[in-house]
Amino acid sequence: MLKILKATWWKFLSIPLLIYIVAFGLLQPIAPGISSIHQDKITIGEVNFISIETYNTHLEEAASSSQAWLKNGETFICGVFTEIKNNTAIIGFPIARKDYEKRFFDLIINNDIDGTFELRDALVPAENFGNNSFSDVDCKVEVNTNESAFFTFPNREILKESIRNLFFHVCMWFAMVFLLIFSLGSSVAYLNTGKKPWDTMAHLAVVTAMVFGALGILTGMVWAKFTWGAFWPNDPKLNGVLVAMLAYLAYLILRGSAKDESKKGRLAAVYNIFAFVLYIIFIYVIPKFSSSLHPGMGGNPAFSEYDLDSSLRIVFYPAVIAWTLLAFWLFSILLRIELINEDLEDQLI
Amino acid sequence: MISQMFSFLWKEFLVEWRNKSVLGAILLYAFSTVYIIYSFQNFKKLSAEELYSSWNILFWLVILFITVNAISKSFNHEGSGRYLYYYTIANPTAFILAKILYGILSVLLLSLITLFLFILFFGFPFQQFYIFLLAMFFGGGGLAIIFVLISAIASKVENNFVLVSIMGFPLILPFMAFTMQLSELSFAWFDTGLTKNVIILALFDVLLVVLSVILFPFIWRN
Numbered sequence: 001m002l003k004i005l006k007a008t009w010w011k012f013l014s015i016p017l018l019i020y021i022v023a024f025g026l027l028q029p030i031a032p033g034i035s036s037i038h039q040d041k042i043t044i045g046e047v048n049f050i051s052i053e054t055y056n057t058h059l060e061e062a063a064s065s066s067q068a069w070l071k072n073g074e075t076f077i078c079g080v081f082t083e084i085k086n087n088t089a090i091i092g093f094p095i096a097r098k099d100y101e102k103r104f105f106d107l108i109i110n111n112d113i114d115g116t117f118e119l120r121d122a123l124v125p126a127e128n129f130g131n132n133s134f135s136d137v138d139c140k141v142e143v144n145t146n147e148s149a150f151f152t153f154p155n156r157e158i159l160k161e162s163i164r165n166l167f168f169h170v171c172m173w174f175a176m177v178f179l180l181i182f183s184l185g186s187s188v189a190y191l192n193t194g195k196k197p198w199d200t201m202a203h204l205a206v207v208t209a210m211v212f213g214a215l216g217i218l219t220g221m222v223w224a225k226f227t228w229g230a231f232w233p234n235d236p237k238l239n240g241v242l243v244a245m246l247a248y249l250a251y252l253i254l255r256g257s258a259k260d261e262s263k264k265g266r267l268a269a270v271y272n273i274f275a276f277v278l279y280i281i282f283i284y285v286i287p288k289f290s291s292s293l294h295p296g297m298g299g300n301p302a303f304s305e306y307d308l309d310s311s312l313r314i315v316f317y318p319a320v321i322a323w324t325l326l327a328f329w330l331f332s333i334l335l336r337i338e339l340i341n342e343d344l345e346d347q348l349i
Numbered sequence: 350m351i352s353q354m355f356s357f358l359w360k361e362f363l364v365e366w367r368n369k370s371v372l373g374a375i376l377l378y379a380f381s382t383v384y385i386i387y388s389f390q391n392f393k394k395l396s397a398e399e400l401y402s403s404w405n406i407l408f409w410l411v412i413l414f415i416t417v418n419a420i421s422k423s424f425n426h427e428g429s430g431r432y433l434y435y436y437t438i439a440n441p442t443a444f445i446l447a448k449i450l451y452g453i454l455s456v457l458l459l460s461l462i463t464l465f466l467f468i469l470f471f472g473f474p475f476q477q478f479y480i481f482l483l484a485m486f487f488g489g490g491g492l493a494i495i496f497v498l499i500s501a502i503a504s505k506v507e508n509n510f511v512l513v514s515i516m517g518f519p520l521i522l523p524f525m526a527f528t529m530q531l532s533e534l535s536f537a538w539f540d541t542g543l544t545k546n547v548i549i550l551a552l553f554d555v556l557l558v559v560l561s562v563i564l565f566p567f568i569w570r571n
Contacts, residue, residue: 191567240523247519254516258506267502270564271516274498277560278520281553285523 002197005332014325021319025167028315031148032057033155034107034119042070042105042123045097046130050079050123052107054087055155062111068093069108069141070123073101078139097129115148117155153311162226166312167319169219172212174320175327179209180248184276187269199265200338202272203255206248208331212323213245237294244279251275350443357439357447364426365455371426375419379459382411383466392471401536404474405529408467412460412489413521419459420452420496421513424504436569445497445565449558452493460489480535480543487550488528494557495521501568524553 004010035055042048059066068079068091079091104121153163183205190198220238221231232238251271258264365372386407392400424432435444464485475481499517503509531546 236526243519243522247516250512250516250519254502254506254512257512263505266567266570267505270567271502273564274560275520277556278523281523 001201005328005335010325011329011332014322014329017318017322018326021167021315021322025164025315025319029056029150029152030161030163031152031155032114032117033160034109034117034122037107037119037122040122040124041126042093042095043126043128043130044095044100046132047092047094049082049090049092050107051090052088054089054109054117055160056114056152057087057109057111057117058113059084059087059089059111062113065110065112065144067110067143069139070095071106071108071118072104075100076139076141077105094132100125110143110146112144113149116143116146120157151311158227160226162223163312165219165223167315169216169223171316171319171323172216172219175323176209176212176216178324179205179212179327179331180276180279183209183272187272190265190269191273194262196261196265196342197339199269200342201335202269203252204334204338205331206251206272208327208334210245210248210252211330212327213241213248217241217245235294244275247275247279350440353440353443354447354450357444358451361447361451368426371422375415375459376462378418379411379415379463380466382414383463383470386411387470401474401533404467404471405532405536408463409488409525409529409532411463411467412456413492413525415459415463416456416489416492416496417513417517419455420493421500421503421510423448423452423497424500425509441566441569442562444569445501445561446558448501449494449497449561452497453490456489456493457486460485475535476538477535477540480540481532483547484528484532484535484550487547487554488524488531491524491528491550491554491557492521494554494561495524498557498561498564501565505568524550527553 033055034052036053038051038053042050063081063084066081066084066089068081068089070077070079070093077093077095079093081089082092083090103124105123105125106118106120107122108116108118110116156163183202186198186202186205189195190202224233224238225231251268254271255264255268258267390403390407392403395403464481496513496517499520500509500513503512503516506512527546527550531543531550534540534543534546
């Protein structure tokens with residue numbers, strides 16, 4: 001075990017991986033989308049001019065191929081671009097008087113560079129009706145391509161640019177969980193064999209895990225503020241994580257307050273195993289039984305279901321590996337410092 | 350082993366009985382805590398929903414502190430020489446099982462007394478009383494099991510009273526969440542999710558006992 005920890009190849013592997021995920025993960029644009037729409041009501045029986053702002057699009061470059069529709073159930077209403085400037089546009093929609101299947105209209109835009117993008121439930125009919133009567137024209141829906149010409153990350157409602165936090169927040173928690181599993185294994189090995197290095201490893205793995213846990217909480221708080229509106233919404237998953245961290249801090253205090261070396265290791269190992277079993281219950285079982293905002297919990301879809309085009313995966317998997325390797329690198333440095341200190345103490349005695 | 354366990358259990362009763370001041374202190378503790386709540390919170394002002402939720406929260410809070418006080422002494426009240434003696438003659442599984450059993454019994458007794466005091470001071474709000482008793486049995490029992498192992502760890506270290514709290518409080522949280530979910534049902538007319546909750550709590554209890562039995566020998570060795 002010590003031999004693998006002292007080896008250098010995996011440490012150097014983590015450096016290019018981290019550079020890759022930071023550079024690629026932060027710089028790569030997200031997919032085109034409609035960021036805002038200047039009204040939410042439309043009048044049925046009139047030509048409605050709707051002014052929109054888009055994000056990461058090439059409306060002006062691809063003006064010749066731009067098309068827009070309003071979609072309601074199976075009905076499509078073709079729009080005409082009256083003005084396009086940079087990433088803003090004004091589109092006119094003649095909306096015929098008839099009964100529509102659904103209450104909300106989706107706005108869909110397509111051009112040759114950006115592909116197809118939409119804003120779901122964008123518009124709702126106003127109370128009053130217009131006097132113009134259009135015959136219900138059969139609107140053609142033909143596009144050259146649905147795909148964006150560039151590689152992009154998904155542009156999700158609410159998440160927007162914060163989707164990149166997936167490569168930091170989630171992966172740091174992964175690294176923490178791997179370290180805690182490693183610590184659990186070391187504790188079991190210590191109870192079985194009674195060899196001192198196992199105890200030191202269990203202790204330092206928890207210390208490193210707490211560093212990554214704190215980073216995971218901070219990145220998670222940024223994300224929570226952006227998507228849920230508060231740094232710390234009262235949520236079972238979040239509270240479970242905080243309490244689990246308190247349990248591990250108690251582990252560190254317990255280890256610090258025992259005087260006798262072998263007793264210290266044994267008591268700490270027992271508490272570590274006890275805490276880990278309850279920790280698993282905290283994080284993975286409880287939120288499944290209670291309502292939680294967190295993805296993957298309480299009936300919410302996990303990220304794997306959002307990520308339809310798999311573009312996140314090519315950064316996410318390397319990111320998990322990179323953060324885990326970095327965590328173990330940090331751990332191995334702490335371990336070597338500790339082992340050298342112990343050697344020095346032995347020499348002094 | 351079973352007979353050993355029962356003789357340890359009997360011994361615990363004897364020790365408790367001969368040292369009546371400890372028992373009296375805990376009872377007084379329960380009474381004064383409930384009385385403080387009574388004098389601070391005017392329950393008559395609350396609407397029905399507020400009454401139920403504060404009833405539930407305050408009751409379990411009181412039980413939690415009583416449990417900490419009642420259990421945390423369980424490895425301290427005999428001298429360390431006595432434990433060395435037990436170590437040489439007894440089976441650790443029998444010893445920890447006796448401690449757990451005694452802890453569960455004492456917490457159940459204390460929570461029954463607290464329940465009586467609560468009903469006396471704050472009225473009887475239950476629609477389905479048996480659910481509350483179930484929650485007390487599985488929830489209070491689980492609290493006792495967790496704190497027995499925690500106090501066994503803490504008894505080996507100095508300043509152990511603080512340690513019992515800081516090690517125990519994070520660990521009891523999932524347990525309390527389920528217990529309170531279950532006991533909330535006792536204020537309602539329906540019992541959806543009752544069996545699921547009871548099964549989860551019972552599994553929790555079994556898991557805790559198994560963990561304690563596996564881990565205790567390592568704490569015991571000196």
